[in-house]
Amino acid sequence: MTQTLKPREGYVQAFAEFERGAAVGPSWLTPLRKAAISRFGEIGFPSRHDEEWRFSNPAAIAETPYELAQTGHGLRMTASDIASYAFEEMGGTRLVFIDGGYVPSLTVIGKLPQGAVVGSLSEAFAAHHPAIEPHLARYAKFDTAFPALNTAFLSDGAFVYIPRSAVVKEPIHLLFLTTDAGKPTVSHPRTLIVAEENSRATIVESYAGIGAGTTLTNAVTEVVVGQSANLDHYKLNRESLSAAHVATMQVQMAQQSVFSSHSINLGGSFVRNDANAVLAAEHIECTLNGLALIDGKRLVDNHTAIDHAMPNCNSHELYKFIVDEQGRGVFNGKIYVREDAQKTDAKQTNQALLLSADAQINTKPQLEIFADDVKCTHGATIGQLDPEQQFYLQSRGIPKAEARNLLIYAFASDVVSRIKVPALRAQLDAILLSELPRR
Amino acid sequence: MALLEIENLHAEVGGKEILRGINLIVNPGEVHAIMGPNGSGKSTLAGVLAGREAYSITEGAVRFKGKDLLDLEPEERAGEGVFLAFQYPVELPGVNNQYFLRSALNSVRKYRGQEPLDGVEFLKLVREKLNILHIDRELMTRPVNHGFSGGEKKRNEIFQMAVLEPQLAILDETDSGLDIDALRVVADGVNALRSPERGFVVITHYQRLLDYIVPDFVHVLSQGRIVQSGGKELALELEAKGYGWLETDAAKPELVTA
Numbered sequence: 001m002t003q004t005l006k007p008r009e010g011y012v013q014a015f016a017e018f019e020r021g022a023a024v025g026p027s028w029l030t031p032l033r034k035a036a037i038s039r040f041g042e043i044g045f046p047s048r049h050d051e052e053w054r055f056s057n058p059a060a061i062a063e064t065p066y067e068l069a070q071t072g073h074g075l076r077m078t079a080s081d082i083a084s085y086a087f088e089e090m091g092g093t094r095l096v097f098i099d100g101g102y103v104p105s106l107t108v109i110g111k112l113p114q115g116a117v118v119g120s121l122s123e124a125f126a127a128h129h130p131a132i133e134p135h136l137a138r139y140a141k142f143d144t145a146f147p148a149l150n151t152a153f154l155s156d157g158a159f160v161y162i163p164r165s166a167v168v169k170e171p172i173h174l175l176f177l178t179t180d181a182g183k184p185t186v187s188h189p190r191t192l193i194v195a196e197e198n199s200r201a202t203i204v205e206s207y208a209g210i211g212a213g214t215t216l217t218n219a220v221t222e223v224v225v226g227q228s229a230n231l232d233h234y235k236l237n238r239e240s241l242s243a244a245h246v247a248t249m250q251v252q253m254a255q256q257s258v259f260s261s262h263s264i265n266l267g268g269s270f271v272r273n274d275a276n277a278v279l280a281a282e283h284i285e286c287t288l289n290g291l292a293l294i295d296g297k298r299l300v301d302n303h304t305a306i307d308h309a310m311p312n313c314n315s316h317e318l319y320k321f322i323v324d325e326q327g328r329g330v331f332n333g334k335i336y337v338r339e340d341a342q343k344t345d346a347k348q349t350n351q352a353l354l355l356s357a358d359a360q361i362n363t364k365p366q367l368e369i370f371a372d373d374v375k376c377t378h379g380a381t382i383g384q385l386d387p388e389q390q391f392y393l394q395s396r397g398i399p400k401a402e403a404r405n406l407l408i409y410a411f412a413s414d415v416v417s418r419i420k421v422p423a424l425r426a427q428l429d430a431i432l433l434s435e436l437p438r439r
Numbered sequence: 440m441a442l443l444e445i446e447n448l449h450a451e452v453g454g455k456e457i458l459r460g461i462n463l464i465v466n467p468g469e470v471h472a473i474m475g476p477n478g479s480g481k482s483t484l485a486g487v488l489a490g491r492e493a494y495s496i497t498e499g500a501v502r503f504k505g506k507d508l509l510d511l512e513p514e515e516r517a518g519e520g521v522f523l524a525f526q527y528p529v530e531l532p533g534v535n536n537q538y539f540l541r542s543a544l545n546s547v548r549k550y551r552g553q554e555p556l557d558g559v560e561f562l563k564l565v566r567e568k569l570n571i572l573h574i575d576r577e578l579m580t581r582p583v584n585h586g587f588s589g590g591e592k593k594r595n596e597i598f599q600m601a602v603l604e605p606q607l608a609i610l611d612e613t614d615s616g617l618d619i620d621a622l623r624v625v626a627d628g629v630n631a632l633r634s635p636e637r638g639f640v641v642i643t644h645y646q647r648l649l650d651y652i653v654p655d656f657v658h659v660l661s662q663g664r665i666v667q668s669g670g671k672e673l674a675l676e677l678e679a680k681g682y683g684w685l686e687t688d689a690a691k692p693e694l695v696t697a
Contacts, residue, residue: 386529387492388529389529389531391490391491391492391513391529392525392528392529392531393531393539393543394490394512394513394514394517395489395490395513395514395516395517395522395523395525396514396517396539396543396546396547396599396603397514397517397518397543397544397546397547397550397603398514398542398543398546399512399514399546400512400514402542402546403514406534406539406542407531407534409533409534410531410532410533410534410582411533412533413533413534414533
């Protein structure tokens, strides 16, 4: 029945069904969900006439009659089904979500300090965890379509809570998988990470597709970094090549906190990441780095927005795109330096390596500076493989294809070398050195 | 069998003929110096032998150990045992020297039907070669040639040569841009690698390098042809008379038969 409706109405009607059934959680969530769906009902999906979507036309998503994914399938999956996405060697804690539903049987909870919580949002709702209500859906605005839909359909997701001065040594892996339901399905994974004052943790948020389903993952992640807390975040996208992936990460940072995020995009046919950070106090260090490998006719669009609201904060951005065949990359980097944010030091770098004549990159640095004593730099470069470098490698006996991969690897190395989780870095090394082009 | 036979080699770049009938035979154990003024075709010859794409061969043949060298890809030539020390070694930021060299060595070993070296065996070999050439081990951890001084780049070329153990080494103006101390270090490295099985083609503009790497034969290249060949004395004569005589032929050094 939903297929005959226009997409916007389809989602609104699906919401009515969702409210009657799967919409569990505390009562304060209900008005938020309602506000979110009514906002979506007003604005609908963006089009490419919208400045924020100029180079990545979301029409295909808007026109696909995605149905809300059913979560039952995931409960029948076994450890071997997910082995290639699980990073067993990483150790630590792993939460597994399949098609948006939490799968306790595949979840592993490692050693955690007292008071730390890594689990599902639904468990946290049931336990009335005190960090949920003040933080959930308080930072990621739902004034645009995708976060609005995610908030409207919010029922479960990942919850990470690191209490004051706690240190979690091993990485916490949040694994979101989608499966092929034989029809287009959408899931709306939600994540809330709260790192209290002076705490430390490493989070790996990863998304992957099992099979080649037509899926849409519409994720929202909220990250709260408390005073002097230090959070190391990685996002790995290995969605299937027929999957669409739209995600917003909203980071709220307190005084002297340190946050760094690496966004690694290897999969998905249409990928849009919005990474937004609000530097709401002084002496904050914020790093947003990214690497995208784009081949076939895939598109990866990385939008970042760093809001320097207060003085004496530093931000660093390094986004690299490797684009082959008819792939397309988009980078838009906004940096706001508010009137009060004197002594801001913001550095943004965007580099693209185009491997074919049809490969494309659209890049747009967008700096809005209202303070006068600041240091803000941005740079964008676009290049190709250097034939002289390739010949040098070949002249030393390295076959042409291998030489090409080695140079691609070299291009990516200053992002990859900053990854502090060995299991993640090792897998990336292997992919970069052997898998391009992936035909 | 001769190591390298070049027969009536003609090559052009962008429709302009640069090599116009080169003939040269290099036997194992021999060091041949090729001298000549700028634009005489020295670097083109090196590039053609290593398989640089920019050149098209219009006539002639090059055989390496009896095989048609021109038919092989650059990496196959390396596998067969040809090594070119670049005039301008290429910087590879982001590529670790050790990773690069191990990939190169295991690629040529694979081509030669040998088992790849594991990490331990490779490091043992590297240490041995570093000691012979008096090169600091720290070189291995740096990105290939990136941020290297001119002297370090040339030493790295010789070091790669030592590890890959070619049968024919072509040194393209290895002396360019080096001060006398760096030149001596590089020359010592080359001399340490001289052997009865290995041939060298040393391309240079100046006689100075040949004080340190003493050649068996000297050839003078002019306008894409070898116009004169002789023993090591020819280099000294060239140094004294310069290359001006090539224009006029009047002051041609006395022919020394090789």
